Amino acid sequence: MKFSYNWLKETLGFELSPQELAEGLTTVGFPVESIVPMAPEITGVVVAEILEVKPHPNADRLSLTKISDGAEVYAVVCGAHNIAPGDKVPLAKLGAVLPDNFKIKRSKIRGEESEGMLCSADELKLALVQDSDGILQLPMAAELGQDINNYLGLDDVILDIELTANRGDLLSLRGLAAEIGAFLGQPFSLERPEDVQGGEFGFPTTIETDTCSCYTGRLIKGVKVAPSPLWLQLRLLACGMRPVNNIVDIANLVMLEWGQPLHTFDADKLPGQEITVRQALATETMVTLDGKERQLDPSMLLITSGGRPVTIAGVMGSEDSEVEANTTNVLVESAVFDALSIRRTAKELGISSEAGSRFEKGVDPAVTQIASQRATGLISQLAGGEVGKFSRAGDINASVRLISVRMEDITGLLGTSIPQEQAIQILDNLGLQVEAQGDSLRVHVPSRRRDLVIWQDIAEEIGRLYGFNNIPASLPNGSLTLGVRNANQRLEWQVRELLAGYGLYEVVPYSFISPEMEEKSWVEHGVEISNPLTREASVMRSSMLPSLLETVTYNFSHGIDSVAIFEVGNVFKAEPGIPLPSQTQRLAGAMAGKEPRHWQQPGVLYDFFAVKGVVQQVLDALGIEADIRQEPHRQLHPGRCAAVYAGGVCLGHFGQVHPAIVANWKLDVEILIFDFDFLALSHNSRQIGQFTPPSRYPSVRRDLAVEANVEIGAGTLMDIIREAGGELLEDMECFDVYTGGNLESQSKSLAFSLTFRHPQQTLKEKDVQKLVDAIIRRLEESGARLRG
Amino acid sequence: MKEKLKALQAQGERAIAAAESLAALEETRLCYLGKKGELTVVLRQMGSLPPQERPLMGKLANEVRDTLETALAKARQGLAQEEQEQKLAQEKVDISLPGRRPLSGAVHPLSLTRRRIEDIFLGMGFTIEEGPEIETDYYNFVALNLPKHHPARDMQDTFYIDGETVLRTHTSPVQVRTMEKMCPAPLKMICPGKVYRKDDDSTHSPMFFQVEGMVIDKGITLADLKGTLLLFAKEMFGPQQKLRLRPSFFPFTEPSAEVDILCTACNGQGCRMCGDTGWLEILGAGMVHPKVLEMSGYDSSRVSGFAFGMGIDRVAMLYYGVTDIRFLYQNDLRTLKQFQGGLS
Numbered sequence A: 001m002k003f004s005y006n007w008l009k010e011t012l013g014f015e016l017s018p019q020e021l022a023e024g025l026t027t028v029g030f031p032v033e034s035i036v037p038m039a040p041e042i043t044g045v046v047v048a049e050i051l052e053v054k055p056h057p058n059a060d061r062l063s064l065t066k067i068s069d070g071a072e073v074y075a076v077v078c079g080a081h082n083i084a085p086g087d088k089v090p091l092a093k094l095g096a097v098l099p100d101n102f103k104i105k106r107s108k109i110r111g112e113e114s115e116g117m118l119c120s121a122d123e124l125k126l127a128l129v130q131d132s133d134g135i136l137q138l139p140m141a142a143e144l145g146q147d148i149n150n151y152l153g154l155d156d157v158i159l160d161i162e163l164t165a166n167r168g169d170l171l172s173l174r175g176l177a178a179e180i181g182a183f184l185g186q187p188f189s190l191e192r193p194e195d196v197q198g199g200e201f202g203f204p205t206t207i208e209t210d211t212c213s214c215y216t217g218r219l220i221k222g223v224k225v226a227p228s229p230l231w232l233q234l235r236l237l238a239c240g241m242r243p244v245n246n247i248v249d250i251a252n253l254v255m256l257e258w259g260q261p262l263h264t265f266d267a268d269k270l271p272g273q274e275i276t277v278r279q280a281l282a283t284e285t286m287v288t289l290d291g292k293e294r295q296l297d298p299s300m301l302l303i304t305s306g307g308r309p310v311t312i313a314g315v316m317g318s319e320d321s322e323v324e325a326n327t328t329n330v331l332v333e334s335a336v337f338d339a340l341s342i343r344r345t346a347k348e349l350g351i352s353s354e355a356g357s358r359f360e361k362g363v364d365p366a367v368t369q370i371a372s373q374r375a376t377g378l379i380s381q382l383a384g385g386e387v388g389k390f391s392r393a394g395d396i397n398a399s400v401r402l403i404s405v406r407m408e409d410i411t412g413l414l415g416t417s418i419p420q421e422q423a424i425q426i427l428d429n430l431g432l433q434v435e436a437q438g439d440s441l442r443v444h445v446p447s448r449r450r451d452l453v454i455w456q457d458i459a460e461e462i463g464r465l466y467g468f469n470n471i472p473a474s475l476p477n478g479s480l481t482l483g484v485r486n487a488n489q490r491l492e493w494q495v496r497e498l499l500a501g502y503g504l505y506e507v508v509p510y511s512f513i514s515p516e517m518e519e520k521s522w523v524e525h526g527v528e529i530s531n532p533l534t535r536e537a538s539v540m541r542s543s544m545l546p547s548l549l550e551t552v553t554y555n556f557s558h559g560i561d562s563v564a565i566f567e568v569g570n571v572f573k574a575e576p577g578i579p580l581p582s583q584t585q586r587l588a589g590a591m592a593g594k595e596p597r598h599w600q601q602p603g604v605l606y607d608f609f610a611v612k613g614v615v616q617q618v619l620d621a622l623g624i625e626a627d628i629r630q631e632p633h634r635q636l637h638p639g640r641c642a643a644v645y646a647g648g649v650c651l652g653h654f655g656q657v658h659p660a661i662v663a664n665w666k667l668d669v670e671i672l673i674f675d676f677d678f679l680a681l682s683h684n685s686r687q688i689g690q691f692t693p694p695s696r697y698p699s700v701r702r703d704l705a706v707e708a709n710v711e712i713g714a715g716t717l718m719d720i721i722r723e724a725g726g727e728l729l730e731d732m733e734c735f736d737v738y739t740g741g742n743l744e745s746q747s748k749s750l751a752f753s754l755t756f757r758h759p760q761q762t763l764k765e766k767d768v769q770k771l772v773d774a775i776i777r778r779l780e781e782s783g784a785r786l787r788g
Numbered sequence B: 001m002k003e004k005l006k007a008l009q010a011q012g013e014r015a016i017a018a019a020e021s022l023a024a025l026e027e028t029r030l031c032y033l034g035k036k037g038e039l040t041v042v043l044r045q046m047g048s049l050p051p052q053e054r055p056l057m058g059k060l061a062n063e064v065r066d067t068l069e070t071a072l073a074k075a076r077q078g079l080a081q082e083e084q085e086q087k088l089a090q091e092k093v094d095i096s097l098p099g100r101r102p103l104s105g106a107v108h109p110l111s112l113t114r115r116r117i118e119d120i121f122l123g124m125g126f127t128i129e130e131g132p133e134i135e136t137d138y139y140n141f142v143a144l145n146l147p148k149h150h151p152a153r154d155m156q157d158t159f160y161i162d163g164e165t166v167l168r169t170h171t172s173p174v175q176v177r178t179m180e181k182m183c184p185a186p187l188k189m190i191c192p193g194k195v196y197r198k199d200d201d202s203t204h205s206p207m208f209f210q211v212e213g214m215v216i217d218k219g220i221t222l223a224d225l226k227g228t229l230l231l232f233a234k235e236m237f238g239p240q241q242k243l244r245l246r247p248s249f250f251p252f253t254e255p256s257a258e259v260d261i262l263c264t265a266c267n268g269q270g271c272r273m274c275g276d277t278g279w280l281e282i283l284g285a286g287m288v289h290p291k292v293l294e295m296s297g298y299d300s301s302r303v304s305g306f307a308f309g310m311g312i313d314r315v316a317m318l319y320y321g322v323t324d325i326r327f328l329y330q331n332d333l334r335t336l337k338q339f340q341g342g343l344s
């Protein structure tokens, strides 16, 4: 909220600088976001009086004036017509600097010397409202020669205070001064205005709903709408509001003083001679002040007259009942509306206003009538008119709440013991009445402090003003607890470290993607966000693939030609009949482009076996005995895809992304991916098992070159060799694969290196030969044959 | 004969010294000491000597052989060393060429930061809890004392799936779920994870990471909250750290505070990063509101608790000097490469 520093200073009479005040407010919980001057810097402008006005001999539109600043008389050429001898005006003397660095220099205008300039409000960059265009007219009482900044109070600064949602009471001088008074040890309460005695006329008022507890209206006849006096306009400017006319300005000033929003109607424009407060009908519409026709609904609270809506209560008035220049009869509304109802309506209609923001946080029913009285007094003082009676419907329900709290409980919550007298003093400074009863406090909370409800609230007030920073630091007592990651959490970090160690980079893309990304990637539709920021981020993804492809695309488009990435993240799927969509944690990754190259090795591109290697390495590291099967997958190349099984469950898949999908992403590269169900990995992961001592006996190596039909998988051949080799086959490596050359067209050749070893004895040559023969026999049975 | 042997020795010694390679040296050896070598030839003539001279000549001949063999060995060693040196000189490589490095990627800076934060709280005996990112309105708001249409709901601009389902705006729903699971036993947990808010600028991302923590037990106080967070701040940001608590308002805590740490750039002196205040806001915290305790089943007259929350992104940005939060979600490999070896 924006508020005038000078106003607070005048009200409380403190000596704090704006920075010191800001620091104090920050300490009690209301940081000041900015401190800005209420007006741009002006120098060399003083209050002066016009002594003489004569026509300029060489220009019809100009006049020659003699001006006095009380000490000297200046000749000034002026182009405005709203001046006459005796007027008090701002004079920018030679050397003065106006906003936008406009410097006043001695000049000749059409042959006449000018020793300065008379200023308009515009030239001083002040958004003041005036009767006539031209030079700013100052009150007659203004003292000659006084600096304009001092005279108008332009040295004021506007504090922008960050308030918390629970403290609607601080949206006023009444509340802010009380809060500042509390930390200065200077309890404050705003003085009640005297009521103006009124006549017997007024509009009968009825409430037909329970979302308005009290409505008051007061009619003032024969007012003169005009610009407000300067002091009032300047006060509003210093609180960041724009002056309009005396009636509207008074309503705003009273709101700033008391926190009670007021509404003013042109009484003659009301359709009836009465006011009824009720809920809107589903069929009703109203044109609001901003010229928009609003469709109303029964959740909205209306002020009506003669059966027609004239205000959406607390939110916005109608275009055809507002106070204008020709208004003579004014109805001043001061009421208590239900905070929730106002909040809903304002939100639904998308209207935010000073009044609405106060009603939403709850206004104090104790000031409904006071604020109306204050406004009435000011109107009759500044705009004249005859005041009517106070018409009221509903009750003023401003009861005092009683909260009891034990000192012991306060100590137990804050962790430090604050002396009872000090606690009482603090509450007293806050304007709360306290009685001590043994070691308990009985606190009387006025209706102004809606936020204080339970004893903890009182404890907070005491702690807050005692100073959270004066509370010592301690550590919780209690038994020791075990702080360890669970198995799944440990595995998550293990996998991150493994994959980073294999040259992959962890990425963190957004969980929300676009429907286009889903379509391009051939994945199922995820969970739609009903109010997304943009369409590009409107669906909670059902698959990791689009995010991976987007990241690959991003990096390729930035000139990076080697991409190896992984992500641990969640995917989502709407489940019919279950309140929340399902959430599955996945481990996925992608590799594309050049494998990092070395000058000793030729450059190669990431291919199926690159991703398979990473997958196998991870599976081994996690102790997962996996079965890798050729299995089609919608998003993968039909000839380059695999699924990983363990314990009969599919853990995930890997392979080359279907080229048609890659083409959808406007890429031309093989993209290899893997995508696992993280929990399935975790469930099948094994700790390192029993240790086996290494054999002391020598090993025997044999190489086999096998020729087989291309349709027979290397894996099948290796399974056969492993089975036939039995326990003595310690290790097997496939070290060469080739096709073509002198081979038949449907044949391929694979070379295996076999290592045999016995755990308890030296293998004999003939035993090894027996095993090799068995292996060859089994290979031949399956259609392969030994080469050369 | 004696002269002959002497001459042979001198001649041999010269030849050995003159040999320029191991091969030449071997030739020299064969020439003098080989089966057809000159010494052998001389020794064969021993038979023609008178018997009384034979022992003397024999001794002399052995001496000559020993002398030559010693010289040979010495020369062999010298030549071998020379040849080795030559060979090594030829094997020289350009050590400025790049090495064959094992591949190395990196863990994301947000994970690195999360890991550090987690480790500190694990060390204090906290457990790590997780929960759904798409949440019910109840767990995200109502159970945290934020009933429907509560004005404080505006503090967190929310993404909705439907009227009753939201993208969690904080990880607090995990606290509620953990309270329900643990009640009435004490608990001490943190919950890190992704959260979502409708916000997008250089310091706000619509998806970001939070870690929240909660301790519930008998006799937990605001002072305990301060102590716990101070311990964390010192471990995370350095032993010089101090905390500043500013009263604030959150519907789920009472009292509530914003917690500042000493500015990590200027150590409290005041600089541009901290807006000359010397402090940086990194945490929101407070004593768990009795309504929140009650809604999850705890008896608020018997136990109390504290809760806190911070943005992992904010900590990562401070830690690594990241100026725009969007760098963290761009996944540009040129960014990520800077975090190689970051996990320690």
Ligand SMILES: [Zn+2]
Residues within 6 Å of the ligand: B263, B264, B265, B266, B267, B268, B269, B270, B271, B272, B273, B274, B275, B276, B278, B279
């Ligand atoms: Zn700083």
